[in-house]
Amino acid sequence: MTPDQAISNPPAAAPPEPEPLLLRAAKGEQVDHPPVWFMRQAGRSLPEYRELRAGTRMLEACRTPDLVTEITLQPVRRHGVDAAILFSDIVVPLVAAGLDIEIVPGTGPVVASPISDAADVSKIRGLDPADIEDIAVAVRQLVAELGDVPLIGFAGAPYTLASYLIEGGPSKDHARTKALMHSRPDVWHALLGKLALISAVFVRVQVDAGASAIQLFDSWAGGLSAADYAEFVLPHSQGVFAALGPAAVPAIHFGVGTGELLDLMRRAGANVVGVDWRIPLDVAAERIGGRTPVQGNLDPALLLADWPVVEAAVRRIVAEGRRAPGHIFNLGHGVLPETDPGVLTRVVELVHSL
Amino acid sequence: MTPDQAISNPPAAAPPEPEPLLLRAAKGEQVDHPPVWFMRQAGRSLPEYRELRAGTRMLEACRTPDLVTEITLQPVRRHGVDAAILFSDIVVPLVAAGLDIEIVPGTGPVVASPISDAADVSKIRGLDPADIEDIAVAVRQLVAELGDVPLIGFAGAPYTLASYLIEGGPSKDHARTKALMHSRPDVWHALLGKLALISAVFVRVQVDAGASAIQLFDSWAGGLSAADYAEFVLPHSQGVFAALGPAAVPAIHFGVGTGELLDLMRRAGANVVGVDWRIPLDVAAERIGGRTPVQGNLDPALLLADWPVVEAAVRRIVAEGRRAPGHIFNLGHGVLPETDPGVLTRVVELVHSL
Numbered sequence: 079m080t081p082d083q084a085i086s087n088p089p090a091a092a093p094p095e096p097e098p099l100l101l102r103a104a105k106g107e108q109v110d111h112p113p114v115w116f117m118r119q120a121g122r123s124l125p126e127y128r129e130l131r132a133g134t135r136m137l138e139a140c141r142t143p144d145l146v147t148e149i150t151l152q153p154v155r156r157h158g159v160d161a162a163i164l165f166s167d168i169v170v171p172l173v174a175a176g177l178d179i180e181i182v183p184g185t186g187p188v189v190a191s192p193i194s195d196a197a198d199v200s201k202i203r204g205l206d207p208a209d210i211e212d213i214a215v216a217v218r219q220l221v222a223e224l225g226d227v228p229l230i231g232f233a234g235a236p237y238t239l240a241s242y243l244i245e246g247g248p249s250k251d252h253a254r255t256k257a258l259m260h261s262r263p264d265v266w267h268a269l270l271g272k273l274a275l276i277s278a279v280f281v282r283v284q285v286d287a288g289a290s291a292i293q294l295f296d297s298w299a300g301g302l303s304a305a306d307y308a309e310f311v312l313p314h315s316q317g318v319f320a321a322l323g324p325a326a327v328p329a330i331h332f333g334v335g336t337g338e339l340l341d342l343m344r345r346a347g348a349n350v351v352g353v354d355w356r357i358p359l360d361v362a363a364e365r366i367g368g369r370t371p372v373q374g375n376l377d378p379a380l381l382l383a384d385w386p387v388v389e390a391a392v393r394r395i396v397a398e399g400r401r402a403p404g405h406i407f408n409l410g411h412g413v414l415p416e417t418d419p420g421v422l423t424r425v426v427e428l429v430h431s432l
Numbered sequence: 433m434t435p436d437q438a439i440s441n442p443p444a445a446a447p448p449e450p451e452p453l454l455l456r457a458a459k460g461e462q463v464d465h466p467p468v469w470f471m472r473q474a475g476r477s478l479p480e481y482r483e484l485r486a487g488t489r490m491l492e493a494c495r496t497p498d499l500v501t502e503i504t505l506q507p508v509r510r511h512g513v514d515a516a517i518l519f520s521d522i523v524v525p526l527v528a529a530g531l532d533i534e535i536v537p538g539t540g541p542v543v544a545s546p547i548s549d550a551a552d553v554s555k556i557r558g559l560d561p562a563d564i565e566d567i568a569v570a571v572r573q574l575v576a577e578l579g580d581v582p583l584i585g586f587a588g589a590p591y592t593l594a595s596y597l598i599e600g601g602p603s604k605d606h607a608r609t610k611a612l613m614h615s616r617p618d619v620w621h622a623l624l625g626k627l628a629l630i631s632a633v634f635v636r637v638q639v640d641a642g643a644s645a646i647q648l649f650d651s652w653a654g655g656l657s658a659a660d661y662a663e664f665v666l667p668h669s670q671g672v673f674a675a676l677g678p679a680a681v682p683a684i685h686f687g688v689g690t691g692e693l694l695d696l697m698r699r700a701g702a703n704v705v706g707v708d709w710r711i712p713l714d715v716a717a718e719r720i721g722g723r724t725p726v727q728g729n730l731d732p733a734l735l736l737a738d739w740p741v742v743e744a745a746v747r748r749i750v751a752e753g754r755r756a757p758g759h760i761f762n763l764g765h766g767v768l769p770e771t772d773p774g775v776l777t778r779v780v781e782l783v784h785s786l
Binding site: 252253254256300302303305335338355356357377378379384387411 | 658659710711731741768
């Protein structure tokens with residue numbers, strides 16, 4: 079590990095540091111400028127990531143503490159972001175719980191035996207913290223390395239996990255998922271109940287190992303109507319957040335295309351609601367009741383435009399965020415692999431200068 | 433062509449028929465039950481379609497008037513829907529205007545030379561009605577065969593057409609499209625202006641040949657923020673509708689995930705706004721000002737659920753539609769290929785019985 083000022087501990091004699099910017103913004107405290115990090119900041123946009131991952135399968139990388147640590151630190155060193163997020167994949171806890179899933183490059187997760195009935199659900203066992211001791215090790219290493227830069231824990235929400243297990247892999251329309259949800263609500267709720275517990279154990283282990291915040295990704299929830307979300311998804315996402323307990327770390331909740339669901343996602347138990355680029359942050363903040371901080375929301379596609387376009391969008395988003403009761407600057411979805419990492423660094427510098 | 437009651441002309445001695453249900457609903461007139469048709473009702477869900485298409489490439493099928501006629505009629509005969517929609521593809525007018533595009537099964541449109549600069553745009557020539565005489569022939573044949581069942585003309589909107597030309601094919605994030613839009617607005621507006629004229633000629637030919645209504649598909653517009661839509665897309669979609677003229681046929685405008693854009697899509701010049709399943713129809717009607725009929729919005733994935741689930745959803749949607757100032761029953765996106773066509777027929781019967 080290269081020593082780096084951005085991630086070293088303060089000298090012992092220094093006065094007590096204020097809480098990191100990310101945590102203050104997540105609590106809605108006044109801050110000079112928003113903290114900034116990027117979904118998928120660790121990943122294919124970075125040449126040092128592509129080099130390190132060469133020859134290692136995704137799931138193997140996610141289960142090797144030294145690799146997880148190094149990959150998670152790379153964007154912190156390079157961009158000076160205000161938070162690290164644990165490098166992982168949403169299927170990691172499912173695989174750790176014994177499900178047969180592979181991540182196929184260019185395709186995504188492929189499930190050997192998709193779930194279609196009660197018998198399939200009954201075979202899913204729970205996740206024991208001992209199954210993911212490697213994740214706890216990675217988190218402890220990271221917390222030691224990161225110093226005062228907070229680490230955000232990572233997990234997939236029950237709905238998005240279920241969609242992979244039922245479809246057998248990525249899907250455009252989630253037709254089998256929705257058919258099962260509506261035709262067999264008993265099977266559906268049994269499945270999501272189990273997945274909520276698996277997610278809860280996965281985040282709990284990260285928090286116990288020292289993560290300062292968590293983000294629950296419900297990436298595909300935006301494909302549901304609000305009525306379906308409220309009936310079939312919300313209770314299970316609530317279960318994940320509730321399992322963190324009242325004195326736990328700040329929890330961020332994010333999905334794509336969730337304009338109609340934002341307030342329900344807040345009600346799931348989020349302290350911060352992630353917003354994609356389709357809705358201005360001040361409008362989103364209003365829509366969730368005007369008292370909850372928001373995270374977002376630069377369209378990742380815009381990072382491929384010329385710098386003046388990026389700069390104007392960043393300034394607009396920071397201004398819109400100032401009208402919200404707390405703002406963590408981020409993209410509206412993950413960094414695209416073809417993004418020039420130099421642009422990400424410039425975005426961090428710009429946000430910090432505003 | 434098999435003769436069929438559903439598509440035969442009324443006997444000469446019959447009293448004058450009232451206007452077809454679809455047109456009355458599109459004008460916001462009181463009707464006993466909503467008219468019903470399905471996006472992609474002609475297509476892979478029908479065994480008779482798969483049989484007829486076997487061995488014929490998609491673009492060849494779209495340019496062969498007898499095939500277009502027969503494929504367009506198939507769902508009218510089978511389901512008794514209240515409208516036919518011209519079987520075509522949004523890239524048909526682009527190919528007719530000389531662009532080198534192939535539709536690759538399992539992939540979608542593939543563009544030989546994607547558009548990236550002003551020189552590429554300058555090479556795009558206009559569409560001459562003579563280039564699509566085969567489309568006019570198909571429409572005239574269809575109008576003769578359909579009798580009092582109205583034919584809806586079909587075209588892609590400038591933004592969605594542009595996204596294929598710039599990306600070179602289907603895309604998840606439309607990053608190149610958005611980068612060009614923002615970085616080179618001059619090139620962007622030149623391109624969309626040309627595409628609007630091509631779309632306008634394509635629908636004009638269909639209306640002149642006897643189509644009773646048109647639907648403009650802006651399938652991917654839902655990936656844009658309202659601000660970007662208003663600046664970069666709206667003026668060009670307005671151009672397409674304006675080219676139809678004030679006394680033209682009813683125009684339906686549809687995109688997926690357009691909750692934030694519905695009112696802008698109405699302002700583009702639509703007489704009826706298509707709504708996907710994410711938003712109840714009465715909420716959508718309110719959002720577009722309470723005076724414009726809506727079309728939709730059964731989640732096509734739900735057609736794979738058990739019949740009681742489908743029935744409950746259809747009844748709910750018809751009830752929500754009664755609170756809108758006009759309702760055309762449809763899906764919230766196209767029929768999925770794996771849909772049981774028998775379920776579609778039952779949906780038509782159910783809507784007609786309500």
